[in-house]
Amino acid sequence: MHNKFLHICFISLFFLNSFKAISQQEIWTVGTAKTIHEGNLEISLLRPARYGITRTFEVSAQPFCFPIFPNVQIKKNWYDKKFAIATVHGINYPTLFLNIVRKRDKEDLIPVDSIVPQLIVFKNEVIASKMLKEATSCEAPNYFLSLKIGVQFALKFNESTLPLIEKPIIYQRTSVYHNQILWYVGADLDAHLNEVINYSVDLDFLSVGIGIDDWAVEHKGMLMMKITKSLMALVGYKISYGTYPDGSKFGIYPLADISWTYKFKKLKKEELQLFKDQKGY
Secondary structure, three states: OHHHHHHHHHHHHHHHHHHHHOOOOOOOOOOOOOOOOEOEEEEEOOOOEEEEEEOOEEEEEOOOOOOOOOEEEEEEEEEEOOOEEEEEEEEEOOHHHHHHHHOOOOOOOOOOOOOOOEEEEEEEEEEEEEEEEOOOOOOOOEEEEEEEEEEEEEEEEOOOOOOOOOOOOHHHHHHHHHOOOEEEEEEEEEEEOOOOEEEEEEEEEEEEOOOOOOEEEEEEEEEEEEOOOOEEEEEEEEEEEEEEOOEEEEEEEEEEEEEEEEEOOOOHHHHHHHHHHHHOO
16 A cells, blocks of 8 residues: 555656646737747647747638638737737638538538529738736736737629528627628736636627627636647537527527647757756857
């Protein structure tokens, strides 16, 4: 029994030391005015992959869905001093995906006899972010608050009998397929929970049309933990409550994802540190 106890303690200490060996991960830049580091590629199972082209410019797309749902988005950071400002611009072509759903007998979404038009959807967004707690000699910077405002709309070609998809989260975003404009505002807080785990919480208000017609309030919470220096696990939830043509609806959904990051280009400070280590300084 004594040996078994020592064995468990040894394994526990090994894992604790392994976590400490992974330096505190940086605050997540998804949904903020910051871009991913230049030369870094981040790939996730569910979220769009991101690549840093320069220090202030990133491009993202969902590669696994791209063949049936072509999509691309760019983020440009315009100002980054005491606070940061960025714009996000995206475009997607949902027609192929909608036709696949239509042919799979999803009558509650799209009846099989529906005519899906040619659709090109545009997204434009402005984000402002500020670190609420600056770095000290003992602690990393923390509590990165972001505010955003955005609009989505679509160009539609050819005949259409596509119905409204009155499902939480989906309805407001697909309303643009019916000559509507979707606008939204939101707040996002990203922070360190401890040395190993970060978290992200947000609150968004979305509305269909120029005024406030059918609307939704959405909230998301996520925990992020580094498994290795390049691999991160994410778990969380999303809640939505909104109004629809046939009434109001509520939805809650679990979230889980895995993210892998590869550095094609090292940061200059990392290269300088490596140079010093090689010289024995």
